[in-house]
Amino acid sequence: MPVIEVAGKQVNVNEEGFLTKYDEWNEEIAKVLAKQIDIELTDAHWKIIKFLREDFKTEGETATSRRVQTVGGVPVKDQFALFPKKPAKKMAYIAGLPKPKGCV
Amino acid sequence: MTPEIVPNFGSENTDRKLAIICSKGNLDMAYPGLILANAALGEGVETLIFFTFWGFDMITKSRMNDLQFSPAGNTAMHLPGSDMHIPQAMMPAPGMTAVATRMLKKSIADLDVPEVPDFLDQIVAAGGHLWACRMSADMNKLTMNELRDDVEGIISASDFIEMTDGAQLLFI
Numbered sequence: 497m498p499v500i501e502v503a504g505k506q507v508n509v510n511e512e513g514f515l516t517k518y519d520e521w522n523e524e525i526a527k528v529l530a531k532q533i534d535i536e537l538t539d540a541h542w543k544i545i546k547f548l549r550e551d552f553k554t555e556g557e558t559a560t561s562r563r564v565q566t567v568g569g570v571p572v573k574d575q576f577a578l579f580p581k582k583p584a585k586k587m588a589y590i591a592g593l594p595k596p597k598g599c600v
Numbered sequence: 601m602t603p604e605i606v607p608n609f610g611s612e613n614t615d616r617k618l619a620i621i622c623s624k625g626n627l628d629m630a631y632p633g634l635i636l637a638n639a640a641l642g643e644g645v646e647t648l649i650f651f652t653f654w655g656f657d658m659i660t661k662s663r664m665n666d667l668q669f670s671p672a673g674n675t676a677m678h679l680p681g682s683d684m685h686i687p688q689a690m691m692p693a694p695g696m697t698a699v700a701t702r703m704l705k706k707s708i709a710d711l712d713v714p715e716v717p718d719f720l721d722q723i724v725a726a727g728g729h730l731w732a733c734r735m736s737a738d739m740n741k742l743t744m745n746e747l748r749d750d751v752e753g754i755i756s757a758s759d760f761i762e763m764t765d766g767a768q769l770l771f772i
Contacts, residue, residue: 500605513605532606561642562712562722573725581644582609589607599635600713 503528514589518552521592530590537590541578544570548591558588560598610644617646617767619760624772625654627669627704627716633772634719641726648767649723650760651751652733655772656740659732659748664717669704670697680707717748724750731755731763 497516499506503524508516515521526545530537537545547568551559561584565572572583579586584596618640622633633649640647657663671677672691678684680703690696705715714722724730732747732754744754755763 498605509605511605512607514607532604533609560712561726562714565722566712571725572722576726581614582642584642585607586609598712600638600711600719 510594514594515592516594518592521549525592526590529592533586533589535579535586535590538578540570540574541590544568544575544578544587545591548587548593552591552593557598558591558593558596560584560596560600562598562600614644615766616644617648617764619648619650619764619767619769621650621652621760621769621771622655622658623653625657625663625667627667627701629772630655630658630667630716631708631713631719633770634716634723635713636770637723637728638719638726641723641728646727646767647723648729648731648760648764650731650733652736652757656733656736656742658716658720659730659751660740660742660746661748662746664720664748665715667701667716668697669701671700672696720748720750731760733757733760 497508497510499508501507505520505522505525507520507525510516527537530541535541544564547564547570548559551563551567559568561572561575564570564575564587575583575587588595618637620633620637622630624630637647637649651659657667670691671686672688675688677686679686713719720730730748730751732751734754734756737743737754744751
Protein backbone atom coordinates (compact mmCIF):
# COMPACT_ATOMS: atom_id res chain seq x y z
CA MET A 497 0.00 0.00 0.00
CA PRO A 498 1.32 3.46 -0.89
CA VAL A 499 2.41 6.08 1.62
CA ILE A 500 1.79 9.66 0.51
CA GLU A 501 2.21 13.10 2.00
CA VAL A 502 -0.94 15.06 2.82
CA ALA A 503 -0.85 18.39 4.68
CA GLY A 504 2.81 17.78 5.58
CA LYS A 505 2.18 14.36 7.05
CA GLN A 506 3.02 10.88 5.77
CA VAL A 507 -0.14 8.77 5.58
CA ASN A 508 -0.97 5.26 4.40
CA VAL A 509 -3.57 5.06 1.66
CA ASN A 510 -5.08 2.34 -0.52
CA GLU A 511 -4.68 2.26 -4.29
CA GLU A 512 -7.57 4.72 -4.71
CA GLY A 513 -6.25 7.21 -2.17
CA PHE A 514 -8.49 6.43 0.83
CA LEU A 515 -6.62 6.60 4.15
CA THR A 516 -6.16 3.17 5.65
CA LYS A 517 -5.12 4.00 9.22
CA TYR A 518 -7.77 5.63 11.43
CA ASP A 519 -5.26 7.44 13.64
CA GLU A 520 -3.31 9.06 10.85
CA TRP A 521 -6.20 11.40 10.02
CA ASN A 522 -6.51 14.94 11.33
CA GLU A 523 -8.58 18.00 10.44
CA GLU A 524 -5.82 19.56 8.35
CA ILE A 525 -5.68 16.41 6.26
CA ALA A 526 -9.46 16.49 5.85
CA LYS A 527 -9.26 20.02 4.45
CA VAL A 528 -6.69 18.98 1.85
CA LEU A 529 -8.61 15.83 0.89
CA ALA A 530 -11.81 17.88 0.50
CA LYS A 531 -10.07 20.44 -1.66
CA GLN A 532 -8.71 17.70 -3.91
CA ILE A 533 -12.25 16.68 -4.76
CA ASP A 534 -13.47 20.29 -5.04
CA ILE A 535 -15.31 20.55 -1.74
CA GLU A 536 -14.96 23.57 0.54
CA LEU A 537 -15.69 22.41 4.08
CA THR A 538 -18.38 24.30 6.04
CA ASP A 539 -19.84 23.59 9.49
CA ALA A 540 -22.48 21.40 7.87
CA HIS A 541 -19.76 19.26 6.29
CA TRP A 542 -17.84 19.04 9.58
CA LYS A 543 -20.95 17.84 11.41
CA ILE A 544 -21.11 14.81 9.13
CA ILE A 545 -17.36 14.17 9.15
CA LYS A 546 -17.24 14.23 12.95
CA PHE A 547 -20.24 11.93 13.15
CA LEU A 548 -18.56 9.47 10.75
CA ARG A 549 -15.34 9.52 12.80
CA GLU A 550 -17.16 8.89 16.08
CA ASP A 551 -19.48 6.28 14.62
CA PHE A 552 -16.57 4.36 13.11
CA LYS A 553 -14.90 4.22 16.50
CA THR A 554 -17.86 2.38 18.03
CA GLU A 555 -19.16 0.44 15.02
CA GLY A 556 -15.89 -0.52 13.33
CA GLU A 557 -17.28 0.34 9.90
CA THR A 558 -18.15 3.44 7.93
CA ALA A 559 -21.74 4.66 8.27
CA THR A 560 -23.84 4.49 5.09
CA SER A 561 -25.89 7.45 3.84
CA ARG A 562 -28.89 5.86 5.50
CA ARG A 563 -27.15 5.75 8.86
CA VAL A 564 -25.89 9.31 8.52
CA GLN A 565 -29.57 10.24 8.21
CA THR A 566 -31.11 8.01 10.87
CA VAL A 567 -28.36 8.13 13.49
CA GLY A 568 -26.33 11.19 12.48
CA GLY A 569 -29.42 13.32 11.87
CA VAL A 570 -28.44 14.72 8.47
CA PRO A 571 -31.12 14.05 5.80
CA VAL A 572 -30.04 12.26 2.64
CA LYS A 573 -31.08 15.28 0.60
CA ASP A 574 -28.63 17.51 2.49
CA GLN A 575 -25.87 14.94 2.08
CA PHE A 576 -26.31 15.11 -1.69
CA ALA A 577 -26.21 18.92 -1.56
CA LEU A 578 -23.02 18.96 0.54
CA PHE A 579 -21.18 16.12 -1.19
CA PRO A 580 -22.61 16.14 -4.73
CA LYS A 581 -23.28 13.00 -6.76
CA LYS A 582 -21.53 10.42 -4.56
CA PRO A 583 -22.06 11.48 -0.96
CA ALA A 584 -21.29 8.19 0.80
CA LYS A 585 -17.88 7.76 -0.82
CA LYS A 586 -16.91 11.42 -0.67
CA MET A 587 -17.81 11.69 3.02
CA ALA A 588 -15.79 8.56 3.82
CA TYR A 589 -12.80 9.81 1.83
CA ILE A 590 -12.64 13.15 3.61
CA ALA A 591 -13.19 11.52 7.01
CA GLY A 592 -10.21 9.23 6.38
CA LEU A 593 -12.36 6.09 6.50
CA PRO A 594 -12.92 3.14 4.14
CA LYS A 595 -15.82 3.24 1.70
CA PRO A 596 -19.04 2.07 3.37
CA LYS A 597 -19.71 -1.63 2.88
CA GLY A 598 -23.49 -1.63 3.30
CA CYS A 599 -25.79 -1.63 0.28
CA VAL A 600 -28.24 0.89 1.70
CA MET B 601 8.25 13.71 -2.99
CA THR B 602 5.43 11.20 -3.12
CA PRO B 603 2.81 11.31 -5.87
CA GLU B 604 -0.71 12.43 -5.07
CA ILE B 605 -3.33 9.72 -5.20
CA VAL B 606 -6.84 11.13 -5.47
CA PRO B 607 -9.86 8.87 -5.96
CA ASN B 608 -11.65 9.26 -9.23
CA PHE B 609 -15.23 10.14 -8.34
CA GLY B 610 -16.07 10.50 -12.02
CA SER B 611 -16.97 13.59 -13.90
CA GLU B 612 -19.63 15.83 -12.37
CA ASN B 613 -21.62 15.70 -15.55
CA THR B 614 -21.92 12.03 -16.31
CA ASP B 615 -24.78 11.30 -18.66
CA ARG B 616 -25.27 7.79 -17.32
CA LYS B 617 -28.95 7.15 -16.74
CA LEU B 618 -30.78 4.14 -15.31
CA ALA B 619 -34.41 3.20 -15.88
CA ILE B 620 -35.98 0.62 -13.59
CA ILE B 621 -39.38 -0.90 -14.27
CA CYS B 622 -40.95 -2.31 -11.10
CA SER B 623 -43.72 -4.73 -12.06
CA LYS B 624 -44.01 -6.86 -8.91
CA GLY B 625 -45.88 -6.08 -5.71
CA ASN B 626 -44.60 -8.90 -3.51
CA LEU B 627 -42.51 -7.65 -0.63
CA ASP B 628 -39.45 -9.64 -1.69
CA MET B 629 -39.67 -8.41 -5.27
CA ALA B 630 -40.12 -4.78 -4.26
CA TYR B 631 -36.66 -4.55 -2.78
CA PRO B 632 -34.28 -5.40 -5.67
CA GLY B 633 -35.44 -2.36 -7.67
CA LEU B 634 -35.26 -0.04 -4.67
CA ILE B 635 -31.81 -1.20 -3.60
CA LEU B 636 -30.44 -0.82 -7.12
CA ALA B 637 -32.10 2.59 -7.56
CA ASN B 638 -30.65 3.79 -4.28
CA ALA B 639 -27.20 2.47 -5.18
CA ALA B 640 -27.31 4.12 -8.61
CA LEU B 641 -28.29 7.47 -7.11
CA GLY B 642 -25.44 7.18 -4.62
CA GLU B 643 -23.10 6.80 -7.59
CA GLY B 644 -24.39 9.94 -9.22
CA VAL B 645 -26.49 8.14 -11.84
CA GLU B 646 -29.78 9.75 -12.87
CA THR B 647 -32.47 7.21 -11.97
CA LEU B 648 -36.09 6.88 -13.09
CA ILE B 649 -38.48 4.25 -11.80
CA PHE B 650 -41.65 3.21 -13.62
CA PHE B 651 -44.25 1.39 -11.52
CA THR B 652 -46.51 -0.93 -13.44
CA PHE B 653 -48.90 -3.83 -12.83
CA TRP B 654 -48.41 -5.20 -9.30
CA GLY B 655 -45.48 -2.85 -8.78
CA PHE B 656 -48.14 -0.13 -8.63
CA ASP B 657 -48.89 -1.24 -5.06
CA MET B 658 -45.50 0.17 -4.01
CA ILE B 659 -46.70 3.71 -4.69
CA THR B 660 -50.40 3.33 -3.86
CA LYS B 661 -50.98 4.96 -0.45
CA SER B 662 -53.56 2.43 0.74
CA ARG B 663 -51.37 -0.56 -0.18
CA MET B 664 -47.74 0.48 0.11
CA ASN B 665 -47.50 -0.33 3.83
CA ASP B 666 -48.96 -3.76 3.39
CA LEU B 667 -46.87 -5.58 0.78
CA GLN B 668 -46.68 -9.28 1.50
CA PHE B 669 -44.42 -12.20 0.96
CA SER B 670 -45.72 -15.69 0.32
CA PRO B 671 -43.53 -18.79 0.30
CA ALA B 672 -46.17 -20.61 -1.81
CA GLY B 673 -44.75 -21.50 -5.18
CA ASN B 674 -41.31 -20.28 -4.18
CA THR B 675 -39.20 -23.42 -4.18
CA ALA B 676 -36.05 -21.43 -3.35
CA MET B 677 -37.50 -20.46 0.03
CA HIS B 678 -35.81 -22.11 3.00
CA LEU B 679 -35.93 -21.45 6.70
CA PRO B 680 -33.81 -18.43 7.61
CA GLY B 681 -30.20 -19.31 8.35
CA SER B 682 -30.67 -22.95 7.36
CA ASP B 683 -30.77 -25.08 4.23
CA MET B 684 -34.05 -26.70 5.23
CA HIS B 685 -37.14 -26.34 3.06
CA ILE B 686 -40.72 -26.52 4.21
CA PRO B 687 -42.71 -28.80 1.87
CA GLN B 688 -44.60 -26.77 -0.75
CA ALA B 689 -47.84 -28.58 0.17
CA MET B 690 -47.81 -26.80 3.55
CA MET B 691 -47.29 -23.32 2.12
CA PRO B 692 -50.93 -22.45 1.45
CA ALA B 693 -51.77 -23.13 5.13
CA PRO B 694 -53.67 -20.29 6.82
CA GLY B 695 -51.38 -17.71 8.33
CA MET B 696 -48.32 -18.81 6.37
CA THR B 697 -48.13 -15.58 4.34
CA ALA B 698 -48.42 -13.46 7.49
CA VAL B 699 -45.65 -15.40 9.22
CA ALA B 700 -43.37 -15.29 6.18
CA THR B 701 -44.02 -11.56 5.71
CA ARG B 702 -43.18 -10.86 9.34
CA MET B 703 -40.00 -12.90 9.12
CA LEU B 704 -38.85 -11.17 5.95
CA LYS B 705 -39.64 -7.72 7.35
CA LYS B 706 -37.59 -8.51 10.41
CA SER B 707 -34.56 -9.74 8.45
CA ILE B 708 -34.70 -6.58 6.33
CA ALA B 709 -35.03 -4.29 9.36
CA ASP B 710 -32.13 -6.09 11.07
CA LEU B 711 -29.92 -4.93 8.20
CA ASP B 712 -31.03 -1.34 8.78
CA VAL B 713 -32.82 -1.32 5.45
CA PRO B 714 -35.99 0.79 5.54
CA GLU B 715 -39.55 -0.32 4.79
CA VAL B 716 -40.77 0.31 1.25
CA PRO B 717 -42.42 3.74 1.79
CA ASP B 718 -39.41 5.04 3.77
CA PHE B 719 -37.08 3.65 1.16
CA LEU B 720 -38.93 5.52 -1.58
CA ASP B 721 -38.69 8.70 0.54
CA GLN B 722 -34.93 8.24 0.61
CA ILE B 723 -34.77 7.56 -3.15
CA VAL B 724 -36.69 10.74 -3.90
CA ALA B 725 -34.49 12.70 -1.47
CA ALA B 726 -31.48 11.40 -3.38
CA GLY B 727 -32.93 12.77 -6.60
CA GLY B 728 -34.76 9.71 -7.98
CA HIS B 729 -37.86 10.13 -10.14
CA LEU B 730 -41.03 8.07 -9.66
CA TRP B 731 -43.49 7.55 -12.52
CA ALA B 732 -46.77 5.63 -12.57
CA CYS B 733 -48.05 3.52 -15.44
CA ARG B 734 -51.20 4.81 -17.21
CA MET B 735 -52.64 1.37 -17.96
CA SER B 736 -52.16 0.17 -14.38
CA ALA B 737 -53.85 3.31 -13.05
CA ASP B 738 -56.80 2.79 -15.39
CA MET B 739 -57.09 -0.92 -14.54
CA ASN B 740 -57.07 -0.19 -10.81
CA LYS B 741 -59.24 2.93 -11.23
CA LEU B 742 -56.63 5.03 -9.43
CA THR B 743 -55.69 8.66 -9.91
CA MET B 744 -52.80 10.79 -8.67
CA ASN B 745 -54.79 11.36 -5.45
CA GLU B 746 -54.35 7.75 -4.42
CA LEU B 747 -50.62 7.70 -5.13
CA ARG B 748 -47.63 8.97 -3.16
CA ASP B 749 -47.37 12.75 -3.44
CA ASP B 750 -43.89 12.53 -4.94
CA VAL B 751 -45.01 10.47 -7.95
CA GLU B 752 -44.34 12.87 -10.80
CA GLY B 753 -47.12 11.72 -13.06
CA ILE B 754 -49.16 8.93 -14.62
CA ILE B 755 -47.72 8.29 -18.04
CA SER B 756 -47.97 5.82 -20.90
CA ALA B 757 -45.34 3.19 -21.59
CA SER B 758 -44.27 5.10 -24.68
CA ASP B 759 -43.80 8.31 -22.66
CA PHE B 760 -41.50 6.41 -20.29
CA ILE B 761 -39.53 4.87 -23.14
CA GLU B 762 -39.17 8.31 -24.69
CA MET B 763 -37.94 9.96 -21.48
CA THR B 764 -35.41 7.20 -20.84
CA ASP B 765 -33.72 7.54 -24.21
CA GLY B 766 -30.17 6.22 -23.92
CA ALA B 767 -30.69 4.85 -20.39
CA GLN B 768 -29.69 1.44 -19.14
CA LEU B 769 -32.81 -0.50 -18.28
CA LEU B 770 -33.79 -3.02 -15.64
CA PHE B 771 -37.10 -4.87 -15.65
CA ILE B 772 -38.01 -6.38 -12.31
